[in-house]
Amino acid sequence: MADPGVWESLAAGLHPRVLQTLRELRFTHMTPVQSATIPLFMSNKDVAAEAVTGSGKTLAFVIPILEILLRREEKLKKLQVGALVITPTRELAIQIDEVLRQFTVHFPQFSQILFIGGSNPIEDVEKFKKDGGNIVVGTPGRLEDMFRRRADGLDLPSCVKSLEILVLDEADRLLDMGFEASLNNILGFLPKQRRTGLFSATQTQEVESLVRAGLRNPVRITVKEKGAAADSTQKTPVRLHNYYMTCRADEKFNQLVAFLRQHKQEKHLVFFSTCACVEYYGMALETLVKNVQVMCIHGKMKHKRSKIFTEFRQLQSGILVCTDVMARGIDIPEVHWVLQFDPPSSASAFVHRCGRTARIGHYGSALVFLLPMETAYVNFLSINQKCPMEEMKLLKDSVDVLPKLKKMAVSDRAVFEKGMKGFVSFIQSYAKHECSLIFRIKDLDFAAVARGFGLLKLPKMPELRGKSFPGFIPENVDTNTIRYRDKNREKQRQRMLTEQAKQRNEGKKKFVKNKPWSKQKTKRDKRKKQAAKRKRDEGSDVAEDDVDELLNDTRLLKKLKRGKISKEEFEKQLTGT
Numbered sequence: 001m002a003d004p005g006v007w008e009s010l011a012a013g014l015h016p017r018v019l020q021t022l023r024e025l026r027f028t029h030m031t032p033v034q035s036a037t038i039p040l041f042m043s044n045k046d047v048a049a050e051a052v053t054g055s056g057k058t059l060a061f062v063i064p065i066l067e068i069l070l071r072r073e074e075k076l077k078k079l080q081v082g083a084l085v086i087t088p089t090r091e092l093a094i095q096i097d098e099v100l101r102q103f104t105v106h107f108p109q110f111s112q113i114l115f116i117g118g119s120n121p122i123e124d125v126e127k128f129k130k131d132g133g134n135i136v137v138g139t140p141g142r143l144e145d146m147f148r149r150r151a152d153g154l155d156l157p158s159c160v161k162s163l164e165i166l167v168l169d170e171a172d173r174l175l176d177m178g179f180e181a182s183l184n185n186i187l188g189f190l191p192k193q194r195r196t197g198l199f200s201a202t203q204t205q206e207v208e209s210l211v212r213a214g215l216r217n218p219v220r221i222t223v224k225e226k227g228a229a230a231d232s233t234q235k236t237p238v239r240l241h242n243y244y245m246t247c248r249a250d251e252k253f254n255q256l257v258a259f260l261r262q263h264k265q266e267k268h269l270v271f272f273s274t275c276a277c278v279e280y281y282g283m284a285l286e287t288l289v290k291n292v293q294v295m296c297i298h299g300k301m302k303h304k305r306s307k308i309f310t311e312f313r314q315l316q317s318g319i320l321v322c323t324d325v326m327a328r329g330i331d332i333p334e335v336h337w338v339l340q341f342d343p344p345s346s347a348s349a350f351v352h353r354c355g356r357t358a359r360i361g362h363y364g365s366a367l368v369f370l371l372p373m374e375t376a377y378v379n380f381l382s383i384n385q386k387c388p389m390e391e392m393k394l395l396k397d398s399v400d401v402l403p404k405l406k407k408m409a410v411s412d413r414a415v416f417e418k419g420m421k422g423f424v425s426f427i428q429s430y431a432k433h434e435c436s437l438i439f440r441i442k443d444l445d446f447a448a449v450a451r452g453f454g455l456l457k458l459p460k461m462p463e464l465r466g467k468s469f470p471g472f473i474p475e476n477v478d479t480n481t482i483r484y485r486d487k488n489r490e491k492q493r494q495r496m497l498t499e500q501a502k503q504r505n506e507g508k509k510k511f512v513k514n515k516p517w518s519k520q521k522t523k524r525d526k527r528k529k530q531a532a533k534r535k536r537d538e539g540s541d542v543a544e545d546d547v548d549e550l551l552n553d554t555r556l557l558k559k560l561k562r563g564k565i566s567k568e569e570f571e572k573q574l575t576g577t
Contacts, residue, residue: 005029012042015070017106018063025102031056033223034063041165041197042067046215048198048207051223052355057199058099058331061085061167065135066103068164068195069110078111078132080162085137086186087169088177090116091297091309092329096169097137110134115142118302125152133159140174140182147189157189164194168214170329171200172207172348187214201328201352240358241365243392244378249448250402251394252369253281256341258398259367260289260319266336268319269356273342273429275300275323280422280453281341282321283415287408288401293318299325327352331359340368342426343377346434347385354387367392371445376438405454410477412485413493416456423453427463447471 006029007014007022014022022028030038033051040047041064051057065083069076076082087093097114104110111131115124115138124146138146147156168174174183196215200207211218247255260268270285272278275298282296293315297308305325312320313332320326327349335357344350350368357364368389370377381387409416426449433439447469450458457474458464484490559565 018066021103033057034060036221036223038063040219046196046218047221048211048218049221050200058096061197062099065165076134079159081136081160083135083165085167086140088173089325090118090139093137093139094306095331115146117142121145125154140179144182144185160190163191166194167197169199171198173328239363240354242389243367244370244389245392246370246372246375247394249371249445250451253452254398254400255395257288257401258395264292265317267317267334268337268339269335270321270339270341271353274425276421276425278321278323280418284405296321298323324349338366343368351385373443374438402454409456413482414484416482419453419455420459423455424459424461
């Protein structure tokens, strides 16, 4: 009797070259989501699949795409789009494109193209017109732009009339990131007679609405991890070891550095809450964790992201410091640890971060750093996300690296500025946390957080206004004298400072020069306020005489500024003397 989990057991049968590629990739057996989805997708059914992250959802739609296009009666022309895959981030789009290319290398009759942000749209248009794109993978923003880009000689709406299959990958994330309007616009260009697959790790109410709008009588598929109880709704892989560590805000970075120094031979994703924190702490880790490749990636990067993502995937060991741009759907081989320096703003994001390890049957571990006031988050995740965790004790051999952070800031203005921006962005992010009952900004120890950032002084920001912080002692350093290590950048700063000083001096001279009539301006403003007050008190319009007087004063001031009258004439007419 044939093994029901092998690819050859599919009733519809797969193309020999598809099977050959699966053998080359060493995918000998189907995962549950693949065995449940592929037969339905290949038999003209729309599917809405929900499965835990890392369960093999990509192949669950890549294989049906190929099989459906191979079975078309009429061969696709160069500019005819047969399949469209929409995904929320460019990293995930690149990843899907790479998986598809491993199959299409055996099918030269199919052309494929990637439409993502960070590249030149004109070049994308020319590439499509030259090489075609039977299979298109892209992000919503760039795809919507391509559909509307008629002036460059591209008529994508006409090209998709032959569309056979549409895939919305990480559908819940597509909606979380505010792409609903773009998706609706794209769907408006697509033919109604098509097969649609919607894949997500969670079925939110917004996803349910998308299912009703874009799918025709879909088959709903929910796949649980093997070994999970029948009534369990656990959303993390069963081979994931989940830990938490409780430490003060000024201990967190020391503990992180100590942990990374102990695990230099492994591959880590380190999540921070904001782009500015990634910039600052990533730069610090490059200096403090020796002989390890440290890379940074976040959503504000434009052209570097794709290169960094590709390079990190190829590393055997290293550290990728990132924001939640790397939390969803990204498949990085052999990630040993997911370290969450800052807990994410939502519980679902916590699950997706953890899902970057322990993928498709592999083991992996995740660790989140919590402040003492945040320990209720452990129970919250256990109940809300069915995500149990065990405590990891503080590392005893940790070294205080915060003085080194301060030394770096004193020696390079770039470090000093990144630290200040990181602190401000962290406070602002913390104030917006979805779980505000646990992550309370009013209970946050600002002084300890500032010490944890290695700040030389506290920045000026609304959240700190009117408060004193005896737990934070500013360094005895004139921060205005801190220079950039980059000499060109420092020269530019000095030129800017010189220009600002010049403008201030000119402003002072102008103020002294105009001093005689500046007193008259104060009197005029006072009369305006008195007139406005009379209007409020009496509930009537301002007297016509007052209006005329104010208008006359305004005209005189304009004449003075334009040089049409002298100061003496201005004062004489203003005072009536």
